[in-house]
Amino acid sequence: MHLVASPKVDTDRERILSAAARLFREKGFDGTTIRQIAEASGLLPGSLHYRYRAKEDILVDMMRVAIERTITRIIEATADIQEPLVRIQTALQAHTEMLLSGDDMIYVLLFEWRSLRGNARQEIIGERDRYEKYWDSMLSSIKEQGYIRADIDEHLLRLIGLGAINWMATWYRKDGKYSLDEIGNTLWSIISKGILATH
Amino acid sequence: MHLVASPKVDTDRERILSAAARLFREKGFDGTTIRQIAEASGLLPGSLHYRYRAKEDILVDMMRVAIERTITRIIEATADIQEPLVRIQTALQAHTEMLLSGDDMIYVLLFEWRSLRGNARQEIIGERDRYEKYWDSMLSSIKEQGYIRADIDEHLLRLIGLGAINWMATWYRKDGKYSLDEIGNTLWSIISKGILATH
DNA sequence: GTCTATACTCTGATAGAC
DNA sequence: GTCTATCAGAGTATAGAC
Numbered sequence: 001m002h003l004v005a006s007p008k009v010d011t012d013r014e015r016i017l018s019a020a021a022r023l024f025r026e027k028g029f030d031g032t033t034i035r036q037i038a039e040a041s042g043l044l045p046g047s048l049h050y051r052y053r054a055k056e057d058i059l060v061d062m063m064r065v066a067i068e069r070t071i072t073r074i075i076e077a078t079a080d081i082q083e084p085l086v087r088i089q090t091a092l093q094a095h096t097e098m099l100l101s102g103d104d105m106i107y108v109l110l111f112e113w114r115s116l117r118g119n120a121r122q123e124i125i126g127e128r129d130r131y132e133k134y135w136d137s138m139l140s141s142i143k144e145q146g147y148i149r150a151d152i153d154e155h156l157l158r159l160i161g162l163g164a165i166n167w168m169a170t171w172y173r174k175d176g177k178y179s180l181d182e183i184g185n186t187l188w189s190i191i192s193k194g195i196l197a198t199h
Numbered sequence: 200m201h202l203v204a205s206p207k208v209d210t211d212r213e214r215i216l217s218a219a220a221r222l223f224r225e226k227g228f229d230g231t232t233i234r235q236i237a238e239a240s241g242l243l244p245g246s247l248h249y250r251y252r253a254k255e256d257i258l259v260d261m262m263r264v265a266i267e268r269t270i271t272r273i274i275e276a277t278a279d280i281q282e283p284l285v286r287i288q289t290a291l292q293a294h295t296e297m298l299l300s301g302d303d304m305i306y307v308l309l310f311e312w313r314s315l316r317g318n319a320r321q322e323i324i325g326e327r328d329r330y331e332k333y334w335d336s337m338l339s340s341i342k343e344q345g346y347i348r349a350d351i352d353e354h355l356l357r358l359i360g361l362g363a364i365n366w367m368a369t370w371y372r373k374d375g376k377y378s379l380d381e382i383g384n385t386l387w388s389i390i391s392k393g394i395l396a397t398h
Numbered sequence: 399g400t401c402t403a404t405a406c407t408c409t410g411a412t413a414g415a416c
Numbered sequence: 417g418t419c420t421a422t423c424a425g426a427g428t429a430t431a432g433a434c
Contacts, residue, residue: 028313030229034410046412047418055410111310114227149388156377156385163366164359171358178355186355189348194393232427246400248429 016041016051017062021104029059029108029115059112060120066105067127070098074134084142085192091138092191093184096165100172100180107169132158149197161191215240215250216261220303228258228307228314258311259319265304266326269297273333283341284391290337291390292383295364299371299379306368331357348396360390 019040023032034055038048052058077094081087099106113124139154148154164187172183218239222231233254237247251257276293280286298305312323338353347353363386371382 028227028229030227031314033408044419045410046420049411050417053411115230152385152388153377153381156382157389159367159370160363160386160389163369164363167362167366168358170362178352182352183355186351187359189351190356190359190390190393192393193395194389194391196392233429234427243401244428245402245430249399252429254428 012051013061016043016048016058017065017105020058021062021108024059024062024108024112025104029055029112056116056120059108059115060124062105063109063113063116063124064127066103066109067124067131069103070095070106070109071131071134073098074131078138084145084147085196087138088142089188089192091135092161092165092188095162096168096184096187097180099165099169100183102174110166110169132162135162146197148195152195157195211250212260215242215247215257216264216304219257220261220307223258223261223307223311224303228254228311255315255319258307258314259323261304262308262312262315262323263326265302265308266323266330268302269294269305269308270330270333272297273330277337283344283346284395286337287341288387288391290334291360291364291387294361295367295383295386296379298364298368299382301373309365309368331361334361345396347394351394356394 016037020032020037023036023040034048035045037058038045041048052061074091074094078087078091081090099110109124109128113121113128116124135158136155139148139158142148143150143152143154148157168183172178215236219231219236222235222239233247234244236257237244240247251260273290273293277286277290280289298309308323308327312320312327315323334357335354338347338357341347342349342351342353347356367382371377
């Protein structure tokens with residue numbers, strides 16, 4: 001435990017985690033070997049072992065980083081926005097961009113949590129809950145203000161909405177048929193009309 | 200290659216695939232051993248090898264069954280329905296029930312395709328395309344009839360809608376807070392109002 | 399068709415020199 | 417901190433008796 005982060009350590013950590021994330025995404029956690037991670041990080045297996053004692057430790061550290069980034073990003077994106085519906089739209093757009101803009105760690109966070117065992121899994125699930133709670137409180141507040149139809153459960157709305165986005169990671173391609181903007185606009189077009197209370 | 204399926208073979212196949220599907224769902228394809236599948240099927244590893252020469256062959260066969268079931272189910276559910284919006288609603292409900300009603304093979308089909316390599320992966324992706332094409336043609340036809348807003352791309356609508364459902368497999372619990380009916384109603388409430396053309 | 403027994407390969411993890 | 421070398425275990429697949 002050190003109080004001031006060393007740039008070198010942070011750089012190494014970032015390089016290792018990025019390389020591992022790309023591999024985990026392509027081949028899965030189980031399908032990736034420690035030797036491959038070491039090679040992709042420019043290290044030898046023994047050196048990698050010095051940073052991470054076990055393969056699972058790499059995954060856990062990666063997921064901690066991914067969750068922290070996601071929470072920070074959503075809070076920053078919505079910080080200065082008061083108008084309720086614009087708040088949701090902005091948060092949805094930020095979540096979509098986080099997931100589809102090429103950060104493999106976010107993808108791994110969503111799809112590889114089953115590779116964690118015991119305490120590690122519990123810890124990451126707990127961290128993910130923090131993120132989801134932020135959404136729930138935002139949606140609850142907006143529903144209380146009367147912007148969302150009363151017959152829609154806001155918790156279920158969050159599960160359905162974020163689910164639609166999370167699944168995009170399985171089909172979205174940067175050079176594919178749909179742009180990020182087009183996807184975001186269509187999603188918002190459907191959701192906003194789908195949940196809006198008629199005043 | 201035999202022209203008439205033997206009941207015995209079908210029963211064995213079903214027993215092996217069901218047992219394997221439950222294990223693949225719980226522990227993942229890589230996390231499951233052939234010995235575990237054999238034990239759960241009431242066979243010894245050598246006997247299992249007689250039916251499936253490689254572990255991947257089990258996964259491929261399972262996915263073929265899962266896709267065939269899904270396509271059959273959706274076609275049957277919508278066969279007698281003419282009214283366009285009811286057709287979509289019925290198809291959505293059928294897809295949701297297929298996924299959440301406890302058939303582990305459907306779950307494995309959605310989440311373990313990355314464990315397939317080369318030709319096997321191409322084949323399954325092709326089969327899955329058949330299913331998605333059925334949705335696309337249904338939605339296109341309904342959009343042409345003017346039931347869906349003109350500014351919504353029906354292909355993107357399918358990706359978003361089925362994505363919201365597919366993701367449910369990650370959080371739905373049979374004894375959880377929300378019933379299948381409640382989930383289906385809320386989803387339809389959002390989607391129908393979200394896509395409906397205003398006449 | 400089903401079983402027992404095993405060959406062969408790969409992997410995660412470690413020991414210890416430098 | 418980084419490297420070489422290696423261990424111990426696990427896993428798939430197979431051979432061959434019955």
